[in-house]
Amino acid sequence: MTQDAQPPRDPDAPVFDGPPLSLEEELAAARAEPEPGPDIDTVNAELADGINRCPKCGSTDVQLRASTGMLVCLFCRHQWQEDRVEEEFGLGVGIEELDGTVIAGGAGTIAADVADQVTLTCGGCGAEVVVDTAHAMNARCHWCRHTLNINQQTPNGAVPDAVLPFRLTHAEAVERIREFASKRRLFAHPRFKKEFVPENVLGVYLPYLVIDARAETTYVGKGEVQTRRWTEKSGDNTVTYYAADVYQVQRSVGLTVDDLTIEGAADRRDFDGSTTNNIINTILPFDTKNAVKWNSSYLVGFTSEKRDLDVDDLHPVMEEQLLSIGRSQVEGSLGQFDRGVRWEAEQVDVGGSRWVSMYLPVWLYSYYQENTQTLHYIAVNARTGETMGSVPVSQWRLITAALTVGTFLEGIAGAILVATA
């Protein structure tokens, strides 16, 4: 559009478009480039919102077959799968050359004003069907029974870049949860035991951000080397004394991490004592290298939780984890300090990071303990089978056991005292 095309402005009309810009700002605005797209475009171009059809027969009754990890058409039994994102988007390579923060399309900033509900027009009959993307990415058309899918990335954080399909079946998950709980029967809360129904386990796709990063970490502190050790008599006892040299220690290490995995939902990242979210954290890691391109048919029959944390929210978490990783790397170089090292300051310089959002599969059994108002989880990693859980305890049984052991030990101590008196 040229200047001439604009309508003539009424000279009497009040005009205010904010405080005047400086010359530099006006020049920058004039040179402004168009809004950039995502750093890595992960949209599955073959799929649009609505109906995912079987490529062979056209049916929409498509879901994941966990035993093979492939999508299966329930009508003609044809099986197929999406490509791995690792090769498709080059996620496994170039970590050493990462520069700045690279964000894939599905990990973009969540817009505050975008609703969770998405209304789709059924491609089969034209009915309007609502999908609540906070909990599910599919819905069945209640008129013609077609399955409708959300495939396009919306700015509400619901559609990730990739999905790691369930591998463990429901029966296998039930078996693992039963085994985990049966080892913890004796001191479990009686009500938990009574109400324990592992068949109620739910398959959930939880949102994670998977990060590749390159960083340089530096630590400064004090280390001590023992120079002498001797004993002195003090009354009836002997006391050991030490002498030591104190060193100012500094260590640096450059490192790259591949597929560091961080929870993308605020509710799951809350690790204070009142939750059992650490249980779900413990079943990490997943084999994220096997994640495939987004196709919401993988989620049919499972629930999902929407991502609500952005890259900016999680950058400090990544930095802390990189610092911890660096600390574990330099620990091996501290052998000479036999009295230990006290780190006093640390620094991380993140050269580059790449963020990809993924739905990862978890079998989740939850139990709400009313008297303590605690939600206990038993979680199974639906790829590796790693199981972790929190079982509510019966306090009086635990205290009885502790008192029994205490009394027994006290009896032995008393007997020793009497015998040696």
Place this chain on the structure above:
Amino acid sequence: MIDVVVMAGDSAPVWILAAGPAGAAATYWALYRYYRNTDKSHAYERDTIIEAQQVTGGQEKVDHVSRTRKSSIDGDNSSKHRQRVQRLR
């Protein structure tokens, strides 16, 4: 401990009576942790694919402690990787 018992002469020290309460507390904690797993979390320091370059750095003697009863440095955090210290920017 044995040294001390021998030095104390004929009778065992009275603090041996602390074994009862200590054992009771330890039993409670061990069982509680086995059931609730409150101390568990993802060991990302170990379970992530990490490629580290060579560790560099140095040390310089700055002081000498000539007599202390402590067998190790105060506040040793060399293996507490998640205990954060002052951040340099």
